[in-house]
Amino acid sequence: MLYRMREMLCAVLAALALTLTATAQAAPLRIEITEGVVEPLPFAVPGFIAENSGAAEWGAKLAQVVADDLIGTGLFDQINEEAFISRPTSFATPVQYADWKAINAQALIMGAVTVSGDGQLTVKFRVYDVFSDSELGRGLQFQGTTDGWRRMAHKVADAVYSRITGETGYFDSRVVFVSETGPKNERKKRLGIMDYDGANVQYLTDSSSIVLAPRFSPTGDRVLYTSYATGFPRIHVLDVGDTRSRILETQSDKMSFAPRFAPNGVTAVYSLSEGSNTDIFTMDLASGQSSRLTNTPAIETAPSYSPDGGRIVFESDRSGSQQLYIMSANGGEAQRISFGQGRYGTPVWSPRGDLIAFTKQHKGRFHIGVMRTDGSEERLLTASFLDEGPTWAPNGRVIMFTRETQGASGQSNLYSVDVSGRNLKRVRTPGAASDPSWGPLQ
Amino acid sequence: MLPNMTFLGHRAHVGHYVSGAAHVGLIGWLLIGPLFEVEPLPFDVTSVTTISEAEYAALVGAATPPGSESETATPDSAPVIAEAPAEPVAPPTVEDPAPAVPTPEPPAPEPSPAPVETAPAPLAPEALPETPPPLPAPVSPPEVSPPAEPAPPAAEDVEIALPEVSPRPRPRPAPRVAPEPVAPPEPDVQIAEESQEAVVPDESETTAPPQEEQDATAQEEATSEIVTEADEAPSGAPERTIRPRSRPSNLAAAAPATPQTPAAPPAAQPADTTTPATPAPTARETTADAVNDALAEALGGTTTSAAPAGPPLTAGEREDLRVAVQQCWVVDVGSVASRVTVVVGMKMEETGRVVTSSLRMVSATGGDDAAARVAFDAARRAILRCQKDGFDLPQEKYDQWRDIEMTFNPENVGR
Numbered sequence: 001m002l003y004r005m006r007e008m009l010c011a012v013l014a015a016l017a018l019t020l021t022a023t024a025q026a027a028p029l030r031i032e033i034t035e036g037v038v039e040p041l042p043f044a045v046p047g048f049i050a051e052n053s054g055a056a057e058w059g060a061k062l063a064q065v066v067a068d069d070l071i072g073t074g075l076f077d078q079i080n081e082e083a084f085i086s087r088p089t090s091f092a093t094p095v096q097y098a099d100w101k102a103i104n105a106q107a108l109i110m111g112a113v114t115v116s117g118d119g120q121l122t123v124k125f126r127v128y129d130v131f132s133d134s135e136l137g138r139g140l141q142f143q144g145t146t147d148g149w150r151r152m153a154h155k156v157a158d159a160v161y162s163r164i165t166g167e168t169g170y171f172d173s174r175v176v177f178v179s180e181t182g183p184k185n186e187r188k189k190r191l192g193i194m195d196y197d198g199a200n201v202q203y204l205t206d207s208s209s210i211v212l213a214p215r216f217s218p219t220g221d222r223v224l225y226t227s228y229a230t231g232f233p234r235i236h237v238l239d240v241g242d243t244r245s246r247i248l249e250t251q252s253d254k255m256s257f258a259p260r261f262a263p264n265g266v267t268a269v270y271s272l273s274e275g276s277n278t279d280i281f282t283m284d285l286a287s288g289q290s291s292r293l294t295n296t297p298a299i300e301t302a303p304s305y306s307p308d309g310g311r312i313v314f315e316s317d318r319s320g321s322q323q324l325y326i327m328s329a330n331g332g333e334a335q336r337i338s339f340g341q342g343r344y345g346t347p348v349w350s351p352r353g354d355l356i357a358f359t360k361q362h363k364g365r366f367h368i369g370v371m372r373t374d375g376s377e378e379r380l381l382t383a384s385f386l387d388e389g390p391t392w393a394p395n396g397r398v399i400m401f402t403r404e405t406q407g408a409s410g411q412s413n414l415y416s417v418d419v420s421g422r423n424l425k426r427v428r429t430p431g432a433a434s435d436p437s438w439g440p441l442q
Numbered sequence: 443m444l445p446n447m448t449f450l451g452h453r454a455h456v457g458h459y460v461s462g463a464a465h466v467g468l469i470g471w472l473l474i475g476p477l478f479e480v481e482p483l484p485f486d487v488t489s490v491t492t493i494s495e496a497e498y499a500a501l502v503g504a505a506t507p508p509g510s511e512s513e514t515a516t517p518d519s520a521p522v523i524a525e526a527p528a529e530p531v532a533p534p535t536v537e538d539p540a541p542a543v544p545t546p547e548p549p550a551p552e553p554s555p556a557p558v559e560t561a562p563a564p565l566a567p568e569a570l571p572e573t574p575p576p577l578p579a580p581v582s583p584p585e586v587s588p589p590a591e592p593a594p595p596a597a598e599d600v601e602i603a604l605p606e607v608s609p610r611p612r613p614r615p616a617p618r619v620a621p622e623p624v625a626p627p628e629p630d631v632q633i634a635e636e637s638q639e640a641v642v643p644d645e646s647e648t649t650a651p652p653q654e655e656q657d658a659t660a661q662e663e664a665t666s667e668i669v670t671e672a673d674e675a676p677s678g679a680p681e682r683t684i685r686p687r688s689r690p691s692n693l694a695a696a697a698p699a700t701p702q703t704p705a706a707p708p709a710a711q712p713a714d715t716t717t718p719a720t721p722a723p724t725a726r727e728t729t730a731d732a733v734n735d736a737l738a739e740a741l742g743g744t745t746t747s748a749a750p751a752g753p754p755l756t757a758g759e760r761e762d763l764r765v766a767v768q769q770c771w772v773v774d775v776g777s778v779a780s781r782v783t784v785v786v787g788m789k790m791e792e793t794g795r796v797v798t799s800s801l802r803m804v805s806a807t808g809g810d811d812a813a814a815r816v817a818f819d820a821a822r823r824a825i826l827r828c829q830k831d832g833f834d835l836p837q838e839k840y841d842q843w844r845d846i847e848m849t850f851n852p853e854n855v856g857r
Contacts, residue, residue, distance in 0.1 A: 033850045
């Protein structure tokens with residue numbers, strides 16, 4: 001018995017020692033990196049190779065739009081073509097990784113373009129992770145008419161962006177906005193639509209009546225907006241394809257405004273004003289049937305659905321000051337989420353669902369900010385004389401908004417900012433613009 | 443009296459009976475006692491160390507084929523990230539972009555201003571006669587797989603593990619603290635409260651007054667402050683044992699082949715002065731030997747590996763490596779991936795360069811697979827871009843950085 005006990009003890013001790021020391025043996029050197037750099041990722045995009053004579057004029061243009069898209073995010077930095085050591089002469093040419101490493105190109109975009117006799121443009125491309133000596137994803141090709149060359153370039157850029165960042169892009173998307181002309185006291189407004197970068201501006205309405213707050217449908221085929229065409233603010237729905245619009249069947253003797261589509265695209269939520277009271281209603285767009293969601297003596301407006309359609313965030317002064325609240329999409333008790341100083345308004349739920357963008361007025365200045373859906377982690381991204389009306393890019397990464405300059409000659413323009421607060425820049429528009437609504441990725 | 447005598451006589455008989463029974467029992471136990479001995483004595487004592495260090499090293503050297511150490515000690519050989527296929531040499535692969543190409547929109551109407559969208563048409567396969575047939579839809583990003591579980595080592599190739607530090611700290615007296623530090627006295631000098639010179643009567647000197655004979659004394663060694671181990675400068679001595687090689691599967695069979703085999707075979711060799719000699723080995727003893735060998739190797743602190751060993755990297759050397767990587771780690775602070783902490787494992791060449799194919803994601807927390815993949819890609823780019831011709835690591839400590847795991851934690855980057 002004594003022997004057995006000793007043997008068992010030895011075995012246990014040996015096993016324990018072996019386990020401990022085996023763990024120690026297998027342990028590699030461990031280093032923790034907690035600091036990094038926040039800087040654009042250098043990339044190289046040689047002009048797309050023209051694979052036939054008709055494509056010669058498109059190669060450089062396509063590459064330039066792709067580069068502009070990526071640079072515009074603030075996350076990428078283009079390496080000047082003069083620094084290139086090698087230049088690909090064929091789409092099938094093996095990549096000389098060493099040449100691109102030498103100029104610190106972390107990503108390489110190789111493209112080729114072909115134009116057929118009937119005006120069909122074919123664009124194909126590959127993305128390479130230079131320092132890994134490997135391709136990111138696989139080659140991809142788009143085909144369309146030469147008139148749509150910018151859109152094809154945006155699609156290439158979206159694919160590149162997605163492969164490098166892991167997020168969907170937003171370059172092949174459009175923005176509907178209010179185009180403004182004339183002095184402040186006699187301003188003409190009409191609805192415009194453009195590419196996300198301000199190109200290809202088209203107008204959806206004329207300037208005969210004031211229009212406000214257009215909102216894209218989830219599929220981008222319709223727009224809800226408020227118009228004074230009847231002399232009274234009423235909500236209209238416009239078909240983007242044929243630009244026809246109709247008035248929503250709300251109560252005709254009351255002001256209706258601040259419309260927004262539900263994620264399902266078949267219902268809308270809006271505000272209805274009666275005297276000094278404003279409440280939130282929802283409407284089935286097909287039947288025109290409305291139902292009340294709030295019923296308080298306060299002003300409650302600017303509703304915005306969560307991506308899953310289950311909740312609505314809105315602004316209300318029921319507490320005495322303008323704050324943000326969240327309620328069920330079916331109405332009911334609302335929960336206040338903003339508690340900071342100042343006034344909060346125009347909340348918009350992020351397509352990702354994790355953040356709510358808002359306008360904040362505090363100490364005479366306006367801010368665009370974001371907070372978690374529970375009101376935590378509030379961050380102000382901008383500050384100016386007047387910033388308002390945020391709208392999210394379809395990937396939830398960028399916010400576009402209206403910035404108005406001070407003074408009698410001041411005018412509104414569209415700006416965009418990364419959700420991190422970086423890369424604030426003006427969006428190019430032909431003239432003054434306000435009330436942007438970012439459409440879906442096409 | 444009679445009753446008493448009878449009683450006494452009766453008691454004398456009882457004594458005889460008891461004595462007789464005791465003797466019979468003793469004799470019987472002596473005769474048949476061993477028959478009930480269940481536990482064989484030979485197994486009660488086992489040898490703790492049956493072979494010497496040199497012998498074991500020789501055995502390991504003979505039994506372990508070159509390179510087997512790295513093969514058996516790398517549980518991470520399974521690839522984790524599916525690399526995109528190397529494409530450059532292949533003809534251009536063009537995929538059918540049907541899922542990615544937008545559906546054509548109706549043409550803009552003639553009246554009133556309207557958006558003019560020229561949507562790309564779906565790809566016609568015949569449009570590219572020079573290219574291979576259309577490939578499947580665009581592939582999703584490479585999937586991130588959890589690291590494969592290391593394969594269990596073969597039973598006959600179990601490594602002998604050693605503790606990281608010696609289990610036997612040598613007792614050391616605490617330093618004596620005194621207002622004034624005192625140097626260590628001579629070894630043959632008595633310790634006293636006061637130091638004094640030795641006085642020896644000089645018989646030749648008669649003019650000087652006689653001095654009383656005394657022994658030399660000195661104050662006990664002392665220091666003015668206590669310096670703990672934590673405050674001591676690193677000695678540079680190795681604090682960890684190196685990774686030992688695999689233990690041969692059949693120690694007894696391999697022993698005779700080694701030239702350093704002691705004169706006495708291990709089974710017959712007295713194992714330890716504290717243990718009696720063991721009888722001839724049996725099957726059970728072989729098992730016991732294996733257990734005791736492992737225990738001895740683990741606790742005895744003997745280093746049997748012939749592989750080059752070096753001291754651990756100093757804090758400065760680790761910091762240099764960390765800084766070298768972090769200055770190339772680009773974090774996209776607005777992305778979902780910026781919330782992902784990813785652990786990247788890699789193998790290193792002796793030149794300080796990373797074995798590119800060994801880069802793998804050990805773990806990722808804080809995001810979904812897509813975000814983890816992006817975080818891993820960013821970490822991989824940082825490592826590969828900043829290594830240049832190899833990280834500046836001390837080559838004599840290669841064993842310490844042969845395998846590295848780097849944790850990229852973006853929690854505080856840019857915030």
